[in-house]
Amino acid sequence: MAASSIFFNGRLISVPGSYSEVDASGLESVGLSAAGIVAVLGTGEGGRPVSDIMEPSQFLRANKPEKMRELFRSGDLREVSGMLFEPAKDSAISGGAVEVVAMKVNPSTKSYLTLDNAQGPALELESEDYGAFTKQIKVSISTGTNKGKLIAVEFEDQVESQDDIGGDAMFSLSYDKPTNGWDTMTAQVVAGGSVECEATRAGVAGKDGDVGTPLAAPGVIEVVAGAGDEGLQVTVYGLDGTGAPKAETLTTINGTVVGAQIFAAGDVLGAKVVGTSVGAITVKASPGGATIFTIPSGVNPSQGITFGVTMYVSGSKVTLVSSGASTKDVILVGKGANGAVLLEKITLTGVVSVQSVGNFAEITAFVLGDYEAGQTLTITAQAAKTTPAVQNALLKVVDFFNARFIDSVGGFVAALLTGRTAYPVTQLDVMAVATNILDPAVGEFYADLYAVIEYLNQSNTLIDATAAVGASGGAPSNTVTPQFMDGGSEGTPDFMQYQNALNLLKRTRVNSVVVLTGDPAVHAALDAHCAYMGGIGRSERDGFVGLLNTAQTDVVAKDEIKAQIVDLNTRHLALGLRPSSGTTPLGSALSSQPHSARLFLQGCKRARVLASR
Numbered sequence: 001m002a003a004s005s006i007f008f009n010g011r012l013i014s015v016p017g018s019y020s021e022v023d024a025s026g027l028e029s030v031g032l033s034a035a036g037i038v039a040v041l042g043t044g045e046g047g048r049p050v051s052d053i054m055e056p057s058q059f060l061r062a063n064k065p066e067k068m069r070e071l072f073r074s075g076d077l078r079e080v081s082g083m084l085f086e087p088a089k090d091s092a093i094s095g096g097a098v099e100v101v102a103m104k105v106n107p108s109t110k111s112y113l114t115l116d117n118a119q120g121p122a123l124e125l126e127s128e129d130y131g132a133f134t135k136q137i138k139v140s141i142s143t144g145t146n147k148g149k150l151i152a153v154e155f156e157d158q159v160e161s162q163d164d165i166g167g168d169a170m171f172s173l174s175y176d177k178p179t180n181g182w183d184t185m186t187a188q189v190v191a192g193g194s195v196e197c198e199a200t201r202a203g204v205a206g207k208d209g210d211v212g213t214p215l216a217a218p219g220v221i222e223v224v225a226g227a228g229d230e231g232l233q234v235t236v237y238g239l240d241g242t243g244a245p246k247a248e249t250l251t252t253i254n255g256t257v258v259g260a261q262i263f264a265a266g267d268v269l270g271a272k273v274v275g276t277s278v279g280a281i282t283v284k285a286s287p288g289g290a291t292i293f294t295i296p297s298g299v300n301p302s303q304g305i306t307f308g309v310t311m312y313v314s315g316s317k318v319t320l321v322s323s324g325a326s327t328k329d330v331i332l333v334g335k336g337a338n339g340a341v342l343l344e345k346i347t348l349t350g351v352v353s354v355q356s357v358g359n360f361a362e363i364t365a366f367v368l369g370d371y372e373a374g375q376t377l378t379i380t381a382q383a384a385k386t387t388p389a390v391q392n393a394l395l396k397v398v399d400f401f402n403a404r405f406i407d408s409v410g411g412f413v414a415a416l417l418t419g420r421t422a423y424p425v426t427q428l429d430v431m432a433v434a435t436n437i438l439d440p441a442v443g444e445f446y447a448d449l450y451a452v453i454e455y456l457n458q459s460n461t462l463i464d465a466t467a468a469v470g471a472s473g474g475a476p477s478n479t480v481t482p483q484f485m486d487g488g489s490e491g492t493p494d495f496m497q498y499q500n501a502l503n504l505l506k507r508t509r510v511n512s513v514v515v516l517t518g519d520p521a522v523h524a525a526l527d528a529h530c531a532y533m534g535g536i537g538r539s540e541r542d543g544f545v546g547l548l549n550t551a552q553t554d555v556v557a558k559d560e561i562k563a564q565i566v567d568l569n570t571r572h573l574a575l576g577l578r579p580s581s582g583t584t585p586l587g588s589a590l591s592s593q594p595h596s597a598r599l600f601l602q603g604c605k606r607a608r609v610l611a612s613r
Helices: 065-071 081-085 132-136 394-402 448-459 495-505 520-533 558-568 595-605
Strands: 006-008 011-013 037-042 060-062 099-104 112-117 120-127 138-143 149-155 158-165 169-176 184-189 195-205 221-225 233-239 245-251 255-258 268-274 281-285 291-295 305-316 318-322 329-336 341-347 360-367 376-385 410-416 443-446 463-467 512-515 542-547 573-577
Touching (some): 037 495, 060 065, 065 081, 099 495, 149 448, 169 195, 221 233, 233 329, 268 281, 448 463, 495 520, 520 542
Parallel strands (some): 037 099, 037 512, 305 376, 542 573
Antiparallel strands (some): 006 011, 006 158, 112 120, 120 463, 149 158, 169 443, 195 376, 305 360, 318 376
């Protein structure tokens, strides 16, 4: 069994078993007379900040106090959770909020970490939560006990680990080479999820020695067969007067059959018989001219031609290069992407490779009657390429390759090695180099990087993971020492953070808005927000604020109370004061005025403080 451990209920557990924890926080109740949906704007440690929220679906919502305590580690937003939800001791206040929309205004950030493999950046990690404390998260990667990787993520006394992640082949692929098939075959998963195979065939010798007497002048040919060879298909290949490749198929009779295709002088370059002939069949210049080819008896005999068997091509171009100096013509015979016969003349340029113009799906023959017998060709092509939009799951990839196999002949052989038939091919490991799949070699293909990503995103509560841009080579390398994340910060709120939060609140329904700051500018912005929503915003709500002195460092003096009320002059806000703490300054920890949350409770049943001059 794979070794793993987890920190649970105050203990680090490594032994499989059943464990329990009593948590009564879920039994906390919300009063039956709850006042509705309350939005609260303030600071906190942890939780998604307004600066990272674009849509109402991303708002932090809570319908019980313990949910707020899960969202925030500390700060005013955590402190006010009880005040907003729980009924006050005052009998006149029967209930708090039924739901709280928490708008965190300090623009905190996440922490990040990039882990490499031998090819470069492989895995991008980011903390689930926000704030400077996320820089304490550390990640360790080592070799798994049985396979793959052992990953441990730690934060303070919390340890989350999993062993044997990845290391399982997802599918295998091999090319069973028949006679006249590809000589080499490699396969590689490339970026985007395509599986690509590259192939070569070498040593295809010239066959100008098969030509008897070349066609002396432009004209047609005739095929002569004897008794017993009637009804055979004879295909003759060559070039016409424009240099275009042509093929003409004639059905033999006991005697002579004349063709209609006019071939250029010297450009009848190959001929083949489909079937089994009992005697020699000749191809001559017509009428009764010199013999160009003498095709011997046998099964599918030919002259001037070398065949290709399961020489699949990915609907792309084919490259030819001669072993030495040659400018002769070669005719490629094959199939196009639509399955139709495709012929193309290629004029060699010696040891410099030349590429076909047409895109082939398969090569079935090379017509070599013009190519010197002392020379040989090397042919290269992309033999297969899956399309991620079509072959988008493992089973479809396996089916794609197995469709390119002929029983008792050869071709591609693929096997699914996992039960996850619908696994996305885009999550396979991008390979840095191709692997040999020419039988008896069998290539195996993995998804180790995404196995790590899948574990971290589905089973780990501390970090999220994505593949690095351009990642290849599989899972990240082992870490020598635990790697700490970096970049997390708390951020200091300014007026625009509050304003942005109020702007976002225009897009959702709330009954009341509480701002945990004594900043008069924010109070004025809240007043404008409530006035707008009570008018063209068509979602009326009221606001609750707490007052501080002008410097926002201590309790507010009597004359400042009046001045702030006069400045606001609004019916939309209820204003509250923090009880005096003597001459001792309140300090920064109290400057957010959580007593404005208490004012919300009081305002549920009591008359609000109306501003007046």
